[in-house]
Amino acid sequence: MRALAEPCLIWFTRGQGRITVGGLTRGYGAHNAIFIPAGVMHGFDVGPQSHGSVVFFGRDCPFTLPDTPQHLRIRDATPQAELTGLVEAVLRELDGSRPAGMRAAELYLGLIGVWLERQTVLQTNEAQSSDAARRLVARYSALLERDFRLGQGVADYAQELGVTPTHLTRVCRTTCGRAALDLLQDRRLYEARRLLAETDAPVKEISETLGFTSPAYFTRAFHARIGKTPSDFRKAG
Known part of the structure; x- marks a missing residue:
């Protein structure tokens, strides 16, 4: 376990293990991005197949970064490739001899901060949408148990829940793999x-x-x- 004086982003691209951040332990796998603010205690296991990169933003980081730890599971290929490309760009600028390499590396770090902000917002919205879907299906299930003898159709239940039958069916398929009907x-x-x-x-x-x-x-x-x-x-x- 350790805490750093600067924020960092751990980008796992292969393997799996467990990581503890701020007292919370979770499993990580390929294409997991874990952002750790400065001063937050953390530690993780590295298995023989684990591979990835750690991006350090500096003690006096001028970029906008999350205030709290973030564990992002990046499932889509496009944002995976975006982050990998940005990390590689930072390395190229730091290892190369081109003019203004350090300034270019800092600008790429800023883009990593933008990527992190976007993915945090997207996954927060997805989590909120998922929670709302589970609550809706729970309400639908409760109504079914109460009224299934009344001969009502899905449209009747949807009206009572304040949604369309199409939305109710879609949410049921998402949460439990079965249609509302x-x-x-x-x-x-x-x-x-x-x-x-x-x-x-x-x-x-x-x-x-x-x-x-x-x-x-x-x-x-x-x-x-x-x-x-x-x-x-x-x-x-």
Whole structure:
């Protein structure tokens, strides 16, 4: 564990391990960028396959940098290539003999600061969007559990949640890999299977209890999802 008097950016391009920054330990992998402000204690394991670069911004850094540690997982090839190219440009200027090399290196450091700011904003927005999506699907699930017997469609639930059916379906696919209609139908048909197996209620009554528009529609929906008609399912049980 150590703390530096200047901010730095660690850019892992290969391998994996664990890094502790400010008392928080997380795993890192290829194309992870970890920004550490000056004075923040940190330390990390370096495995035999680990490879990367550390960029130091200097004690009197004139650039705008984050005030808090950042752990950025860069999944897209374009920003990966951008950062790698900027780090290589700094090295070329420092190792070369061209005029104004030090000033050019400092300017490239400024661009790295811009890259860092952009990626921090993007990933913060993604995290907030992901949190909002999880909250929306949780609310949808709660409404399903409360009202799945009422025969409402996805559009009805979406209206109650204040979103469009398309958005609700998209968010459900993102968070759990299933469409909003699939979740609704699965909940209704699970209850149908339970009633068929555990009660003697007629198929027509079960259909009405679960809000299907008709016994025929219930039978078609049940057969399409379960592979048997409700009557055959009850006989098999």
